Every structure is written in structure tokens, then in C-alpha cells.
Amino acid sequence: MVQQKTLFNRIVVLSIYGGLTIMAILCILPLVNVLALSFSSTGAIQANKVTLWPVEFTWQSYQFVAQKRDFIASIWVSVQRVGLGIIVNMVLTVLVAYPLSKEVSQFRFRTWYVWIFVFTMLFSGGLVPSYIVVKELGLLDTMWALVLPGAVPIFNVILMLNFFRALPKELMEAAFMDGAGHWKLLWRIIVPLSLPSIATVGLFTIVGHWNEWFQGIIYMNDPSNYPLASYLQTVVIKLDLSKIRDVDDALRMMKLDNRAVRAAQIFVGSLPIFLVYPFLQRFFMTGIVMGSIKE
Numbered sequence: 479m480v481q482q483k484t485l486f487n488r489i490v491v492l493s494i495y496g497g498l499t500i501m502a503i504l505c506i507l508p509l510v511n512v513l514a515l516s517f518s519s520t521g522a523i524q525a526n527k528v529t530l531w532p533v534e535f536t537w538q539s540y541q542f543v544a545q546k547r548d549f550i551a552s553i554w555v556s557v558q559r560v561g562l563g564i565i566v567n568m569v570l571t572v573l574v575a576y577p578l579s580k581e582v583s584q585f586r587f588r589t590w591y592v593w594i595f596v597f598t599m600l601f602s603g604g605l606v607p608s609y610i611v612v613k614e615l616g617l618l619d620t621m622w623a624l625v626l627p628g629a630v631p632i633f634n635v636i637l638m639l640n641f642f643r644a645l646p647k648e649l650m651e652a653a654f655m656d657g658a659g660h661w662k663l664l665w666r667i668i669v670p671l672s673l674p675s676i677a678t679v680g681l682f683t684i685v686g687h688w689n690e691w692f693q694g695i696i697y698m699n700d701p702s703n704y705p706l707a708s709y710l711q712t713v714v715i716k717l718d719l720s721k722i723r724d725v726d727d728a729l730r731m732m733k734l735d736n737r738a739v740r741a742a743q744i745f746v747g748s749l750p751i752f753l754v755y756p757f758l759q760r761f762f763m764t765g766i767v768m769g770s771i772k773e
């Protein structure tokens with residue numbers, strides 16, 4: 479009986495791992511195909527010979543992309559957005575989560591405030607009122623239009639406040655007895671102990687700002703202010719001949735297949751996330767699990 483149960487458990491575990499492996503492969507294959515297209519020659523792409531491996535290996539697509547000033551400018555806009563956005567989001571998330579993590583005896587209306595924040599996560603004012611607010615504040619065509627509308631991500635606040643609530647209460651009481659105030663307690667004790675949760679929320683913030691494209695479309699009147707995701711959405715999907723600035727640029731474009739150029743830009747745009755994710759992945763599960771223990 480014990481052997482049968484052990485065999486059944488092994489079959490279940492193998493089935494789970496097998497299913498997850500298949501799902502991972504299905505997620506990776508499209509990216510591998512994009513990478514293969516970006517390194518393949520125009521003739522091979524037009525002949526539909528490219529699958530998961532480059533055919534007639536060439537760097538021409540990446541050389542063309544590296545010389546596109548609009549693409550490089552959009553990357554710089556995204557870098558600025560991520561840099562400013564992660565500072566604003568993380569500081570405000572910590573400052574909102576800390577008081578909401580207190581007990582009702584310490585913060586009388588704590589539960590009401592939590593539900594107010596949750597309500598804003600479920601229901602928004604709508605696109606038109608949001609646009610009017612941004613316009614009336616004079617934020618159109620500025621970096622703040624990409625950062626301030628989502629300055630306090632409620633989901634991240636909930637993760638953070640639950641992580642704070644899971645920290646030992648005795649540690650905080652000892653700090654108060656030693657004369658520490660709320661400000662010193664937060665930045666000297668709670669924040670250093672909450673690095674897994676902060677790294678997890680930081681990963682969400684980086685990926686969110688880097689991949690978000692819709693705000694750039696509606697808040698930026700000048701395409702030169704588009705972040706990378708908005709640029710890829712509007713320019714890479716359709717060949718924009720207006721971006722060809724001179725004869726040499728046109729000749730290079732004639733030698734390339736548009737799919738190769740788009741694949742190169744997509745891969746270059748995804749590369750920063752691939753580089754950041756491995757460094758924060760080890761905190762990911764700890765931050766998620768401890769941030770969802772209780773509320």
C-alpha cells in the first residue's frame with residue numbers, strides 16, 4: 479500500500495514537472511523564433527526557411543537598428559521612465575504600506591483606508607477623466623505623465639503591508655522602547671528586513687514601466703517622446719517610411735526584410751528585462767508568499 483502511494487506521488491510530481499516544462503517551452507519558442515529571424519538573411523526569411531535557428535547568419539538587422547535614432551531615443555525615454563518610476567513607486571508604496579500595516583488599536587481607521595485603496599484598484603475614474611486631469615496639470619509630453627498616474631500601485635501596497643505585518647512585533651516594540659520613532663523604525667529596521675518583498679515589488683515596477691505602452695500613446699503628442707513599448711506598438715508593427723531620413727538609410731532598408739528589423743528591435747527591447755530578472759528572481763517567491771500570508 480505504501481509503495482503504491484509512493485509510486486502515485488512520483489507519477490503526480492513527474493506529471494506536474496512535465497506539464498510545467500511543456501508550458502515553459504511553449505513560452506520560450508516564440509522568443510527563439512524572433513531571435514532566429516533577427517539574425518537571418520532577407521532571402522531566408524522571405525523563403526520562410528527560418529524556424530528556431532538563424533539561416534544565413536547576418537548582423538545587418540542589428541546594425542540597421544543601432545543606427546535608428548528614433549529607436550535609440552525611445553530606449554532612453556524608457557530608461558528614464560523606469561529610473562524615475564521605480565523611485566516614486568517604491569517610496570510611495572513603502573510610505574502607504576507602513577501605516578496600513580498597523581493594528582486597529584494603533585491606527586483607528588486603518589481598515590477603512592485599506593478598503594478605500596482596494597476600491598480604487600477595482601474601479602477607476604475612466605480614461606477620459608484621467609486624460610483631462612493630466613492635461614489640466616500640464617503634464618502632457620512630459621515624463622511625469624508616464625509616472626504620476628500610476629504612482630501608488632495598490633497591488634504592490636497590499637503585498638508590502640502584508641509583509642510588514644508578518645514581521646515580529648517584539649522587534650518593533652523593542653525599537654520604540656529604545657527611543658526610535660516611526661520614521662527611524664521604518665527606514666532603519668523594517669525596510670532592511672523587507673528586502674525580499676521590496677525586490678519583488680521592484681521587479682513588478684520595472685517590468686510594468688518598461689512594457690507599458692498605452693500611456694505613451696495617449697499622453698505624448700510628439701512621437702519623439704514615446705517610450706520603447708509605445709514606439710514598438712506604433713512603428714514596428716507597421717513599416718514607417720517617414721522614418722527613412724536619407725538615401726543610405728533607404729538602401730539599407732531595401733536590403734533587409736521588415737520582419738528581421740522588427741525582430742531585432744523586439745529582442746533588443748526585451749533584453750534589459752532578461753538581464754534584470756535573474757538578479758531579483760531569488761527574492762520573488764519569498765516576497766510573494768510572505769506578502770500574501772494575511773490581511
